Amino acid sequence: MDQLTENASGVQTQGVYENGVLISDVSTDGGGQQSVEPWATRERFYDGSRQIAREEFVFDGGTARSAENTYANGIRTMRTITDGAGAQSSANWSTFTRSFDADGHIIRDDFVFDDGTTRSAENTHVNSIRTARTITDGADAQSSANWTVLQLSYAADGSLSQNVADWENGDRSTFPFEAGVLTTRIREDLNDDQPFQTATTTYAPDGSVIGTSYVWDVIG
Numbered sequence: 001m002d003q004l005t006e007n008a009s010g011v012q013t014q015g016v017y018e019n020g021v022l023i024s025d026v027s028t029d030g031g032g033q034q035s036v037e038p039w040a041t042r043e044r045f046y047d048g049s050r051q052i053a054r055e056e057f058v059f060d061g062g063t064a065r066s067a068e069n070t071y072a073n074g075i076r077t078m079r080t081i082t083d084g085a086g087a088q089s090s091a092n093w094s095t096f097t098r099s100f101d102a103d104g105h106i107i108r109d110d111f112v113f114d115d116g117t118t119r120s121a122e123n124t125h126v127n128s129i130r131t132a133r134t135i136t137d138g139a140d141a142q143s144s145a146n147w148t149v150l151q152l153s154y155a156a157d158g159s160l161s162q163n164v165a166d167w168e169n170g171d172r173s174t175f176p177f178e179a180g181v182l183t184t185r186i187r188e189d190l191n192d193d194q195p196f197q198t199a200t201t202t203y204a205p206d207g208s209v210i211g212t213s214y215v216w217d218v219i220g
Contacts, residue, residue, distance in 0.1 A: 009036040022046055035060060049074065063090035076100055089114070103128065117144035130154055143168070155179075169193070181205055192217075 003015045015025040024045045029037040038059055045054040051074070055067045064084035070077050080097045083089050092114055099108040105128065109121045118138035124131050135150040137143050151164040159180035165173045170191035176184050185201040195217055202210040 010034055011037060022050060029060075047071070051076075059090060061090065062088065064088040065090070075102055076104075101125070105130075113144065115144070116142065118142045119144070129156065130158070182207065 003017065004012060005015070006012045010030045011027055013025050013027040015022050017023065024043065027037075027042045027044075029035050029040055031040075039057045040060055041058045043056045044052050047053040049071070051071055052069055054069070057065045057067075059065070065081060067079055067081045069079050078097065078099050080095060082095050083091045083093060085094075093111045094114055095110075095112045097110040098106055099110075101107045103125075105123070105125050107123055107125075111119045113119070119135065121133055121135045123133050131154055133152040133154070135152070137145040137148055139148075145168075147165045147167050149166045151162075151166075152160060153162040155161045160177050162177060163175040165175070167173065172188045172190055174184075174186040174188075175182055176186075182203050184203065187199045187201075189196055189198070196214040197217060198215045199212055200214075201212040204210055
């Protein structure tokens with residue numbers, strides 16, 4: 001049995017039922033000035049527990065995207081989004097997988113970009129507040145950045161308090177922030193290709209450089 005409904009915004013949804021159980025539905029947004037959604041159509045498929053197992057979108061511009069959800073004991077643990085191909089692509093990634101903990105917090109993001117490169121990010125939460133995020137670039141041919149790892153730390157108000165960047169050449173830079181504003185850059189010459197051990201650059205609140213101090217290598 002099919003059932004057609006329409007919400008207050010004019011979006012029509014056609015539900016498909018088997019033995020009285022909803023197995024899928026297709027929603028159609030209005031056109032032109034009557035459009036209230038970023039998509040023209042959205043199709044959803046449900047599992048036996050009536051949880052959304054899969055969604056397929058066709059957006060107003062003709063691009064497309066699909067999403068698949070994974071559940072454990074009724075709690076969504078993962079969502080994998082696949083961007084459309086060719087002219088139906090609207091993102092610079094082809095797949096984006098997001099993992100959740102039991103409280104619904106995002107604990108990990110994994111990207112596969114259009115050019116085949118990859119990137120992942122892991123979040124740490126304390127009392128439901130994100131305190132850290134570690135971003136890892138893909139290796140070798142899957143690398144798209146000049147760094148390998150970024151370690152971001154956050155204050156209780158959510159502002160960035162520190163960023164530690166490990167560069168591909170083996171060096172490391174530490175960027176402390178105050179109230180989300182960059183104050184210092186500490187560059188460590190770990191690969192020993194510079195005449196200094198550390199170079200510390202201090203910044204004014206407007207981002208301009210105040211000065212740079214060095215700890216030089218000891219020769220002899």
